[in-house]
Amino acid sequence: MKARVAVLISGAGTNMAALLYAAKADTCPYEIVLVGSNNPDAAGLALAKAEGIATWAHPHKGMSRDAFDALVDEQLRAADVEYVALAGYMRILSDAFVARWTDRMVNIHPSLLPLYKGLDTHKRAIEAGDAWGGCSVHVVTPALDDGPVLAQTPVAIVPGDTPDRLAERVRFAEHQLYPATLAAFVALTRSPAYLLDRVRELAMAMPEADEVLSHGMPCFGIVKGKKFAYFSQDHHGDSRIALLVKISGADEQAQLIEMDAARYYRPPYFGIGWIGIRLDLGDTDWDAIAEWLRKSWLSIAPRKLAGLMSAADDF
Incomplete structure (x- = not known):
């Protein structure tokens, strides 16, 4: 297209x-x-x-x-x-x-x-x-x-x-x-390389973030901890380039998809706790992506680490 x-x-x-x-x-x-x-x-x-x-x-x-x-x-x-x-x-x-x-x-x-x-x-x-x-x-x-x-x-x-x-x-x-x-x-x-670089820059700005491969995708997590984001490129042949982040559950997932079905989708094999956000539509709001990554990171961060981030934000 x-x-x-x-x-x-x-x-x-x-x-x-x-x-x-x-x-x-x-x-x-x-x-x-x-x-x-x-x-x-x-x-x-x-x-x-x-x-x-x-x-x-x-x-x-x-x-x-x-x-x-x-x-x-x-x-x-x-x-x-x-x-x-x-x-x-x-x-x-x-x-x-x-x-x-x-x-x-x-x-x-x-x-x-x-x-x-x-x-x-x-x-x-x-x-x-x-x-x-x-x-x-x-x-x-x-x-x-x-x-x-x-x-x-x-x-x-x-x-x-x-x-x-x-x-x-x-x-x-x-x-x-x-x-x-x-x-x-x-x-x-x-291009996938450009979009991955943008995601990587934002994700790796999170405290103690690291990048590994999981499920065949670049993903970002807290060192020796849980994952908070995945970069999906044509995963299982879906022809999408997207960011997968954690959300609160089925209700939020349904609301997002109803609001903008072209942008948001339920990523296969990830369940109701994740949302896919397409990056290949040509109008990505990177400030919004940064906020999605921050919220996703906070959802899996240890309490002490999350508290330090909140304190830094307040300062």
């Missing part, structure tokens, strides 16, 4: 077009399901419509940043979007919006970050006497153009270059770089 991506634009949408046409390949791991804009007159919207992609646009003028971003977020969630790609989206995002899409939103910027964040990147590179301009794809964080860089393409600055001429060549590089980087990013964040 391809990852569902929304692209946010403000103008011509040439990078959006590059992403859209790359997504038509059968081997591409993502599909474009929505193109949104803060500019109803953005030319890229017409192209997206012609290609059969759902579009949404609303002017941001007269709205607070938080209110407008909440409106955008509502559209993204209504379209079951898993990842967001910013492509010439000329809006500074609210911290709340960025937090909702942590590790699931990327941007392309026309410089070799961390150089020349913000605007006028080509002019600044030329005036600095740089030999290279270029472009970068990065994960979006609250600070402007400051998230982890996923990939870059250098573009030579030639004698007599103007910002416009350099921008034109950089745009060619952007159209090559963005689709490939987005494809690699969504494939990575859905």
